Amino acid sequence: MLPFSRVSVIGLGLIGSSVARAVRQYLPTVRLTGHDASAAVRETARRIELVDDVADSAAAAVTDADLVILCVPVGAMAAVAAELADELPADAIVSDVGSCKTAVAQALAAVLPPERVVPAHPVAGTEQSGPEAGFASLFRGRWCIVTPLAESDSLAVARVEEFWRRLGADVERMAPDHHDRVLAVTSHLPHLIAYTIVGTADDLGQVTESEVIKFSAGGFRDFTRIAASDPVMWRDVFLANKEAVLEMLQRFSEDLSQLQRAIRWGDGDALYDRFARTRAIRRSIVDQGQDDAAADFGRRHD
Amino acid sequence: MLPFSRVSVIGLGLIGSSVARAVRQYLPTVRLTGHDASAAVRETARRIELVDDVADSAAAAVTDADLVILCVPVGAMAAVAAELADELPADAIVSDVGSCKTAVAQALAAVLPPERVVPAHPVAGTEQSGPEAGFASLFRGRWCIVTPLAESDSLAVARVEEFWRRLGADVERMAPDHHDRVLAVTSHLPHLIAYTIVGTADDLGQVTESEVIKFSAGGFRDFTRIAASDPVMWRDVFLANKEAVLEMLQRFSEDLSQLQRAIRWGDGDALYDRFARTRAIRRSIVDQGQDDAAADFGRRHD
Incomplete structure (x- = not known):
């Protein structure tokens, strides 16, 4: 069973662009949308055909998604979540890749329906940055830590975990703190x-x-x-x-x-x-x- | 011109065994003798044919050498130098690979003719240890810092520098401190x-x-x-x-x-x-x- 069929990646740096490439490689039937706050990054993403559609705003990127993954710096999570909240489909799940989970969980739950929020953190990366630094195998054999909220829907959590397994990661569940x-x-x-x-x-x-x-x-x-x-x-x-x-x-x-x-x-x-x-x-x-x-x-x- | 023709390596760990392998590869006509304080390491060195001769004492290893390289921990340099001093041929040059040069220079000059001592430090290594961890290309493209004593014979210094260049290193001269x-x-x-x-x-x-x-x-x-x-x-x-x-x-x-x-x-x-x-x-x-x-x-x- 495909965990998601329309994935939207917000933030197309090293991690976001690796998620996009891994989805292309391991979940090839998924429809991929992407957005980045930087016009230059959006242009690069279009040129290298990183995703099926590059949207010019976070809100426009999520209108059709069943999974939204926020791949922006931890301090930008709250603002991005607020930007897209009104356009989010009722059944879409929102996850992220931030390296701190308590702060991100609070930021997302403040503006999004908490039952649809499933924070996660793939423990992987390189020292390089930007949409051209990513690669599909970045998460293979690495751990992805999923840190559900108390309110997170359990089926939503299971689907996010399955998504990461499909990208090659091992999954561990943990409390945010x-x-x-x-x-x-x-x-x-x-x-x-x-x-x-x-x-x-x-x-x-x-x-x-x-x-x-x-x-x-x-x-x-x-x-x-x-x-x-x-x-x-x-x-x-x-x-x-x-x-x-x-x-x-x-x-x-x-x-x-x-x-x-x-x-x-x-x-x-x-x-x-x-x-x-x-x-x-x-x-x-x-x-x-x-x-x-x-x-x-x-x-x-x- | 071959800088040396009979090289003796004292200490057959990662660095010593890499020196031996590099000499074999890049100066194949050199006669190689080796010694290690550990009987188990000497046995391994014989088994893998690391050098032409494995000697059972440091003194026995240097009787015929024109270059002796001490590849032992910095704290063991003084004792090893004292052990081999009496057997050292009059024209043999003594060098080392220690990571501290002031202390080693003092230790060697105290028991050996200072004009024949040319301390050096190849800035290379891995986290592994022992005679089987070494490899011939360890020094290629790395720096070897040569730190002559005030008394070091200038031709001896030039020959040690040429030796390291032959093993693939770039050479820099520096004061020990x-x-x-x-x-x-x-x-x-x-x-x-x-x-x-x-x-x-x-x-x-x-x-x-x-x-x-x-x-x-x-x-x-x-x-x-x-x-x-x-x-x-x-x-x-x-x-x-x-x-x-x-x-x-x-x-x-x-x-x-x-x-x-x-x-x-x-x-x-x-x-x-x-x-x-x-x-x-x-x-x-x-x-x-x-x-x-x-x-x-x-x-x-x-």
Whole structure:
């Protein structure tokens, strides 16, 4: 059974355009409509024939949809939902792909019928942005976390879950606030730290930026990939998931202080103990198919 | 002109075994001898025919060498150098691959003729360890930083530089203390932070380790690769490059506090400004061939 037959994607960046491409590939009979707030992005979407129809407003994009997926920055969700609310067909389901679920759930439920709202978050992405950066296989083997509201219609939830399975994702259901804590650790804190260290390295006296770039293969370059992610998206994530991020950051800072102290006092045993504990997590991530087993992420060395 | 004809590699882990394989591939007429302190590693090296001869002691490995490369953890350099000093041929040059150069230069010069010592550091590696993890192309297109002593013979320096060029590396000459500052930023601090965050995530109350692993594709998994690096090697790096690491860590902590404050007070403009500045560095690293241009490090998505 096809979960939806007329899907509307609002926001045609990396994730939105990947959803569109994945629908084309894995649900080829679905009629696809798209909209983006940027005229330049709409033009690109038309040129590359990303969807069947590109609409010039969010409202015009949803008039015929049975699923609307909001793929805009978390801070833009409320405004976009308000824009399309009046044109939404009575039986259409609204979902999203935002990285914070408590704030998005509140924003959507405030202007849309809550029983038709099913927030979700596919945990996938790259550092690139825009309608040409997306690809159909982005969600294959990745997790999509579905965080229903108390009022969400259970059939609507099941259909959204089936939709993501069709795109190749594994689906997990979670309460919005628990999602926000988990992602604070696995995604938001790593991004904050990567943005910080790349900024720190950009601003040193005795070491030049040219040296940082040349000798980045010692580890630094890994952080620059994450720190090349979309700045608007990430600004909104930190504003929307403030409490959980600050809590995790506090724990991280305490742990970093402990290692700093071990370095200052030359405590090699304390350093070794910490460094020897972390390989097991890497192994589990690779074993569970959440990263490449090849050394160095499978980067080419030739 | 062949820079050396009888090369001895002491320490047959990831880097030592990659040097051996690269010599085999790019300098095939060189006679290769190897030694490792671990009997199990020596046995593996014999089984996979990593070198022409595996010696049972460091001293026995160098009796016929014109180049000796020490590929052991930084903290083991002094003891290994002392072990082989008496057997070293009068014209043999001693180099190394350690990640800290001031400490290693002092350690080697204390027991070896300083004019024959030419410390070096190929900025390359993966998260894997041991004699079977190495590969011949590891150094291709990467930088090798050569940090001569004041007393190093200039012809010896030129021959070591030519050796690394033959293995595919670009060579840069630098003072040892400047090397240690540059690498504190581009390698040591990133590793310390990666080890810290992976440890932090391992030790949370409300978020389980299983959740951290499952949803690691949101960014966390990138850090686990670096944090899977060899714990002995990294313990020694932090003990040997203490001052420079603590200085960079101090700057990083100040920058992180500033972002923490911006999150706490909901200062979206400050967050956006920081996040928008870091893409340019990523672009330069890719432009200069120091990382893969493909999205997501070229990880496969199928």
